[in-house]
Amino acid sequence: MKYEFGGQADARAFPWFHVPTCLDVILMGYNVTMVDLEFLFGMEHHRFPKQLSHVRDRRKVLYSAFAVVKIMDALLKEGPAERKPRARGGSEKKLWLNNADIRNRVLNGIGWRALAISQYREILAAFMNVVSRHLASGDSKERLFAEAEAHIRSLRSLASLGATSPDSGK
Numbered sequence: 001m002k003y004e005f006g007g008q009a010d011a012r013a014f015p016w017f018h019v020p021t022c023l024d025v026i027l028m029g030y031n032v033t034m035v036d037l038e039f040l041f042g043m044e045h046h047r048f049p050k051q052l053s054h055v056r057d058r059r060k061v062l063y064s065a066f067a068v069v070k071i072m073d074a075l076l077k078e079g080p081a082e083r084k085p086r087a088r089g090g091s092e093k094k095l096w097l098n099n100a101d102i103r104n105r106v107l108n109g110i111g112w113r114a115l116a117i118s119q120y121r122e123i124l125a126a127f128m129n130v131v132s133r134h135l136a137s138g139d140s141k142e143r144l145f146a147e148a149e150a151h152i153r154s155l156r157s158l159a160s161l162g163a164t165s166p167d168s169g170k
Contacts, residue, residue, distance in 0.1 A: 023068075023110070027117040027127070031055060031062035041071065041096060049074040069126045076103075076134040100136065107135045111144045121155040124148065 022032055022040045034045050041048075052067040075096040097103040111131045118124040128148045135141050 023113060024117055026065045026068050027114055027123060029065065029118075029120050029123060031057075031064050033060060033062060037063060037068065037071065040068070041075065043094075043096065047075070047096075065123045066126055069130050073130045073133070076130070103134070104136050104138075104140075107131045108140055108144065111135070111148070115144075115147055115151050119155070121152050124152060124155065128152075 022036045025036075026032060026040075032040075037048070038045050048071050052063055052070060054061050054063050054067065056062070078093075078095055080093070080095065097106055108131075111128060114124050114127040114131075118127070128145065132141070132145060135144075
């Protein structure tokens, strides 16, 4: 996510050619593997919170959008680790999205992508809830959430007409 929305992908991407990413698949309601989540967040799974909800598909363990939201929230809440100075120094824990400018850019990108792709109000609302808690206030945040409220209302009206839920076995 940091690569895609943080600005690094802009130089290499063609605006007319969009390859679906792992986040797109998650926002569409599909489940992904732990390897996909490690690639998405750019870190090893040991940093993720324990007890993530999952389903089994034969030998595969698959994680839903709600597990991704839980990981995002936990990583964004992390603070710098307090470590005692040692003779050899040691390495510092790298925080996910520790730069405020990149954090805002990535969270805005996730919010707009969720609005564009998500067809399920539960998934959209979960992502918007985390984004709103961790996004700095400003004009783009207000515009994003006004769009989100309108989109969720339209999804509710579609659901009343018989649309399926994200747990429909995709």
